[in-house]
Amino acid sequence: MGLIQVVVTLLIIGLLVKPVGVYLVKVFDYEPTRLDRIFGPIERFIYRLIGVREKETMGWKKYVFALLISNFVMLMLLYIVFRVQKYLPLNPDGIDNMPAALAFNTAASFITNTNWQAYSGENSLSYLSQMIAITFPMFTSAATGFAVAIAFIRGLVARQDNLGNFYVDLVRSITRIFLPLSFIVALFLVFQGVPQTLHGAADATTIEGAKQTITRGPVAALESIKHIGTNGGGYFGTNAAHPFENPTPLTNFIHILCLMLLPTALVYAFGVMIKNKRQGWTVFAAMGIMFLTFLTIVFIAEYNGTPALSALGIHGNMEGKEVRFGISESALFTAVTTAATTGSVNTMHDSLTPIGGLVPLAEMMLNNVFGGKGVGLLNGLLYVILSVFICGLMVGRTPEFLGKKIESKEIKLASIAILTHPAIILVPTAIAFSRPEAIASILNQGYHGVSEVLYAFTSGGANNGSAFAGLTANTNFYNMAIGLVMLFGRYISMIAMLAIAGSLATKRSVAATVGTFRTDTPLFTVILIVIILVVGALTFFPTLALGPIAEHLGMFQ
Numbered sequence: 001m002g003l004i005q006v007v008v009t010l011l012i013i014g015l016l017v018k019p020v021g022v023y024l025v026k027v028f029d030y031e032p033t034r035l036d037r038i039f040g041p042i043e044r045f046i047y048r049l050i051g052v053r054e055k056e057t058m059g060w061k062k063y064v065f066a067l068l069i070s071n072f073v074m075l076m077l078l079y080i081v082f083r084v085q086k087y088l089p090l091n092p093d094g095i096d097n098m099p100a101a102l103a104f105n106t107a108a109s110f111i112t113n114t115n116w117q118a119y120s121g122e123n124s125l126s127y128l129s130q131m132i133a134i135t136f137p138m139f140t141s142a143a144t145g146f147a148v149a150i151a152f153i154r155g156l157v158a159r160q161d162n163l164g165n166f167y168v169d170l171v172r173s174i175t176r177i178f179l180p181l182s183f184i185v186a187l188f189l190v191f192q193g194v195p196q197t198l199h200g201a202a203d204a205t206t207i208e209g210a211k212q213t214i215t216r217g218p219v220a221a222l223e224s225i226k227h228i229g230t231n232g233g234g235y236f237g238t239n240a241a242h243p244f245e246n247p248t249p250l251t252n253f254i255h256i257l258c259l260m261l262l263p264t265a266l267v268y269a270f271g272v273m274i275k276n277k278r279q280g281w282t283v284f285a286a287m288g289i290m291f292l293t294f295l296t297i298v299f300i301a302e303y304n305g306t307p308a309l310s311a312l313g314i315h316g317n318m319e320g321k322e323v324r325f326g327i328s329e330s331a332l333f334t335a336v337t338t339a340a341t342t343g344s345v346n347t348m349h350d351s352l353t354p355i356g357g358l359v360p361l362a363e364m365m366l367n368n369v370f371g372g373k374g375v376g377l378l379n380g381l382l383y384v385i386l387s388v389f390i391c392g393l394m395v396g397r398t399p400e401f402l403g404k405k406i407e408s409k410e411i412k413l414a415s416i417a418i419l420t421h422p423a424i425i426l427v428p429t430a431i432a433f434s435r436p437e438a439i440a441s442i443l444n445q446g447y448h449g450v451s452e453v454l455y456a457f458t459s460g461g462a463n464n465g466s467a468f469a470g471l472t473a474n475t476n477f478y479n480m481a482i483g484l485v486m487l488f489g490r491y492i493s494m495i496a497m498l499a500i501a502g503s504l505a506t507k508r509s510v511a512a513t514v515g516t517f518r519t520d521t522p523l524f525t526v527i528l529i530v531i532i533l534v535v536g537a538l539t540f541f542p543t544l545a546l547g548p549i550a551e552h553l554g555m556f557q
Helices: 002-028 035-050 060-087 100-111 127-157 166-192 219-228 249-273 277-304 307-311 326-339 354-366 375-395 408-432 447-461 476-505 522-546 548-554
Strands: 202-205 211-214
Touching: 002 166, 002 249, 002 277, 002 326, 035 166, 060 100, 060 127, 060 166, 060 476, 100 127, 100 476, 127 166, 127 219, 127 249, 127 375, 127 476, 166 219, 166 249, 219 249, 249 277, 249 326, 249 375, 277 326, 277 354, 277 375, 277 522, 326 354, 354 408, 354 447, 354 522, 354 548, 375 408, 375 476, 375 522, 408 447, 408 476, 408 522, 447 476, 447 522, 447 548, 522 548
Parallel strands: none
Antiparallel strands: 202 211
16 A cells, blocks of 8 residues: 555656646746736736846846845845844744854755754744744745756757846746745645644643643745745654644645655756757656655665564564654655755654665765756756766767757866765765764764764755754754855855856857767666766765665674
8 A cells, every 4th residue: 555655646746747847837938928917917016126127138147146145135134033033023932042053054054945954943933933034935945946947948048148037037936836836735734734823832731631832833834835845944843744744644645746846847847948858858767767766765675674673573664754654655755855855854864774764865965866946957957968078078079968069168167066065065074073072963873873964964965954863963063064065055056057057058059960969868868877876876885885884784793
């Protein structure tokens, strides 16, 4: 039954890829559609309010500047809200201000679509903070990722440095995609029992007669955009394992559906926008094969359990999992949330088997198995460019992608983006093991402790936000270190990709010839997967060997 549930869920996701992808193309095509009657007046009001000229276009440098300045201003506003929330309204439970390092970490986390939480939401944030400084940036960060991905796609097919308008892309993403979908999902979650209220905590009496304080708040609104926008930050500390966030198997299915809906559809939209659907399906196939492989590994690992459990006659690893969902839905959620770089969890990853825990780590390290809003597609296309370059060298031709020559400038920029990811993960991990206060935060020593620290920085670098939970991350060192990793992981790759888009946009298209290496074939799908896995293995395998792999081998000693 568990396997059937997984297959049915994936089939439904697959059926929605094309229609949702077509809708995304209509949103960002800038051509008049019937959608303008509904959303046009709202958007024009917003443009007038913020002083944006809707028809103004931007080159890649102007697009980058608009992205960075808007995100910086929002980052500062989030930080201020966290630091003074005690004195602001909508704080019925009297939550105190956040400490400076934690406020920086949280602001960086939510502006970058990471949603790493070194705090427990129900105890650390007022209702106003949950709405303004948590839910609001969940919309803008997801829209920012979408805007950058769409701008890059435009650069691939453009004939001049015109990537669109960042502010228009941002607004249209929110008004036409995230707000409508989030509203529908939030209503459904309320129907299923997720709280949505501004009243304070409720006092209740248990069956045994004891008094209990039950935290509540505007949970459904946050939960909807949390998954639609691949954000992942939970209202409660236990995230989607909490019955107020994820009360029923049906809400669990909706969460998974929302996690994968837009990342998968965007890959199809990419093929439509470049007028080469075969190319889109080629990239989709590579991502899909890797996802199914990782899902199979974690599914089998958790069902097999460990030798110690088997010796006790226990079949399967239920530690850290909700009995409402079981092993199959927990394994699926684990693979989906790290494939879509969301970070929402319905099971504690720290309690996965060593090989089961290797799966979310590997997906975040690759960071291109569908990925989060826009960023997953961007990282996938980075490896497409790298694959084209390597194949071009093999056959002695100047590499080409979609009729544009890939030259030294593009490869240098792609290399910067690709190498930044492991650098911001491995270097801070090594530093953490050299600092006594950082080592003291590790609750589990040995191989598992290595995995806990490595997971924390991998999650920050991949803008994922999930955690192994065996690490006390709310310290000045981890708050500052992971905060910086999240910022570098988000913006360096975005800047590099927009620079590549600007460079390709100004290049003359080259007609395909007999000697042109095609990138829309099953052969290229295999090549792309091999290069992604080889680069990932060469970069991260030594560290993985010290963590989950060594822990797995140690179980049989």
